[in-house]
Amino acid sequence: GENVEQHPSTLSVQEGDSAVIKCTYSDSASNYFPWYKQELGKRPQLIIDIRSNVGEKKDQRIAVTLNKTAKHFSLHITETQPEDSAVYFCAATDSWGKFQFGAGTQVVVTP
């Protein structure tokens, strides 16, 4: 089955700097790659996603890149703000819509 690895496990950045989180997956049949943000005490919420036929997608300060050949995808957050502090999860899905999640990255944005 699918295995998703996520790095780093914690990330501390200065406000205004960029943050990058990287994930790798094992199943070449995976074709949908969402990113979820979970604030303290709240449910995970989808922030951006990318399909296998697209290499990059951007939404304001966040972007995701996908390299299907290398089987890795990354989340990029630019101009970080304190409200970006949260746990971020990457995921990969198979053709049945079954989601496999990474272990999560705790992002701390310090003023």
Place this chain on the structure above:
Amino acid sequence: DVKVTQSSRYLVKRTGEKVFLECVQDMDHENMFWYRQDPGLGLRLIYFSYDVKMKEKGDIPEGYSVSREKKERFSLILESASTNQTSMYLCASSLMGTVDEKLFFGSGTQLSVL
């Protein structure tokens, strides 16, 4: 807006008790999932269901069972709760048919087994 509702936000049970965690979604989603969330381990899939009365084991099904008698409701059952099942449990749902349909989560149930 999709609403996924979990019946309890916090639950305290004793070792050996039978525990029911209930989840209801209001968007006619075919797919429903139960995840367990532990620090450093991310979200691990316990069971999922693609249709009524249908269930599939996830990555960590041991010690759990599920029930899906109606499309909108997916129950997680701990037959005999143990302390290592203390965790945050998250229910989720999604549409079937398109591979990239979004996953919607409930608020979670923090279960403590004493």
